[in-house]
Amino acid sequence: MSAQPAAPPAAAEPMTHRQILEALSGLLLVLFVAMLSGTIVSVALPQIIGALDGTQSQYTWVVTASLLASTASTPIWGKLADLFNKKLLLQIAIVIFMLSSLACGFAQNTGQLIAFRALQGLGMGALQILAQVVIAAMISPKERGRYNGYLGAVMAVATVGGPLLGGLIADTSWLGWRWCFFIAVPFTIAAFALLAKTLHIPTVRRANVSIDYWGATLIAAGVSILLIWVTFVGNDFDWLSWQTAALAGGGVVLLALATWVESIVKEPVVPLHVIRRRTPALAILASLAVGMAMFGGSVFLGQYFQIGRGFSPTEAGLLTIPMMAGVLLSSTISGRMVSNTGKTKPYILVGLVVLLAGFGGLATIDHQTSLVLISLYMLAVGIGVGMSMQNLVLVIQNTVPLSEIGAASGAVTFFRSLGGTVGVSVLGAVLANQVATSITEGLAKAGIPVGGDAAAAGGSLNIAALPEPIKEIVRAAYGDATGHIFLISAAIAVVGLIAAAFLKPAKLRDSLDLPAPAPKEEAVTGA
Template structure:
């Protein structure tokens, strides 16, 4: 028997032998790690105005927020592929170390440039943690029982979503701590996770002949970076109709074409082309993209409504998002248990994605006078939709993947969702900026209100506390302009989400397997397509 075939057989034999108690121990490691990775992106939201005031560089604020998301998205496929080659535990440990060291460097930063560089490095660690969490869960569970545990992954994300702003508000407001502790706070959790990894995480490791596709990784990362830079900073740092935008677009096309060429010729590509031969992979990936578009868009712009339009403190605005988090948590757990019981998954995103669109539409109608219980109900609808869709689509991609591709298929699912989030934040941010640029001056002219001499629109759009401190007529014009802008943001997000619904609707569902990943792939391939395992068996080539 060929060595590679033997390795594959050993890998399959080693998987699926975990008891419920053993899986719970592994899940404890994953949940702690995922929580600290997710909270790193939300804890700084309340600290950014203070950070800018301390380090200076208001024009670089967008880089602090987007640097981590950019590197997380670009590095995700590489983490998944390297874990397939070198083993999950080794790469998971490395991701935690990168996260801890970069968090310390971010807290020690003395300039905005240092902080942006540290945030970019932190995003690389976050990319590894989030991608490998899903891949390790796939190693220790079967596709059908995985639904039982996937809800917990969603709960860790939900708790981090609401806990981040609360912790950040407390740290920034503390005289003894300050904004630097928004970065330091994750380090003890990362160290604890490293200790738990050594004691708990006992995963099978099969030695393989390794051919790392460094050129493919560089081309994919470069293409992603080019498009995210264009979408994140276009219309803000430079005009959309500018040489910079066209240069980044050309770079994306050239590097993207080079990546496709390289992935077809590489011995072990970062994104294996045969993954895209699966109907489920393509359509579920598209669904994940649009879930990410709405999820990250809501997470970024809901606080704008709560803090600027409603005048809430950062801590209170975090508490106000509890209905969304509870909806996400409960829907993730319930759907996971039902998937485990019945082996069917498609119905959940088919319900969830329209609920996301409905939630976005309901949010678009909120203004300064919306009763808080109604606002909470709108957020609850959105959260339930996210809980029914987010983790389930990852599960669908894993179910159709070949055993040797679980790591890269899982990280690809995270990649699609992160890309959707990056595009969503960028597109909706451009929509909001355009509406503010036109809407607020129009309201001031209509109400015969003028800003103080030497003050432009950018000066009026400061922190929430600065906006609340404006003279009443001017403050009302700014807040009403924000309300109109956020209305447009959520109106745009609603129909975009429905594109994801159409993608999921086109998937031909297969019952989730009871055995290990790939055990019966040839007997019951996803979507009625030939599985990679079956194809290789027919061709007489090793898996």
């Protein structure tokens, strides 16, 4: 009888540095694949949408579809990681991601591409959250900062190399944009093989397993309806109309129902008892704001350089290097400093201030702004993201027991991705409206009749096929309108900074699990 309590400590015995690095090899490749899938497409997307004769709204939805699917499924994957074999879940996610990447590469129109990108988002969400959950199950929060440096370096290589690789593929005639999706396949196969060999963690089996499918469905439906409303309001129907009432009202009602479901189910996908606590709530609010600002802003940089400034996909990839370099440097350096000091709040605050300054600078750009200035602003954005984003996850993981790591990590990743999804959709809608207005005004000033073929051409992203006078008007419209969306990103970043300012300073724990239960058990034994 007395031998049974001794089993848990043995199971929780820390892994050696070598064992951790071996296991990390497969996990880091998984994260590399997930990150690469987003960045490799970002620069090539203007050309992809142009080749498929898509519009600005469809451009936005190619990004939004994957983010939305990733957002909606992330809490489910996080919860499943608390209930089932984490390694098996990772391998399932890799297969989903690989098959959907192939499907994206074979898409024949924007509708198919959007649908396959949504499926790809399921795999992307799983890969990102499950890698974090497995790392959290292996390494204590204080030591995790050290390994977050490796994590940040891999993410930075993917984010720096992705746009360059995507641009080169899009510019290479014998490859073409479809290989931006096909290239993920060898990486996923290698990741699958590495995980099979190096990842060995205990399988957690719990009785009376319950998955909150209703909550996940209601959250996904509510957010989707609100994003559809944001995409079409102001163009296809008025702000004050029955369509607005139906879509906006319906979305709010569904999200209210989701909140009620989360409060009564046994295993909620978004654990309300975690996010009601002050520290997790503030960290989640800051993550949501950072996600909105970062995803929403950076997604349109490739479009700005290509459409607004006339650069090729390869050149656009090269021009985004300052932002990616900022992420690489700041995440690696701040990760090691966090491990050395055990403190996260100072680095989060500094990061958010720098992020705000970067977006403030980008808010001033137009189609003639100096590239040197734009590079400095992007560097600041990268530094801010690298210092704040992963440390906000660490803050939440530090406040919950090991048994809730999956749900808590899923919650913060969910809200960060939700912020990114909303940010891309809202800023894309703002950009589309601003561009449409500017093109109409530009056509009128140039004496080109507004309407008919000219109007249709102005709404196309196939810039190379446009007549020269209209081409210049469209380029100026996109270049000048981009600054407006970065101004909104800066305003959103202020919300994140305010939330982070109210975080309680706390030392990161050295143990894998919260130490609180152990003293209570000793006190009872002593009595």
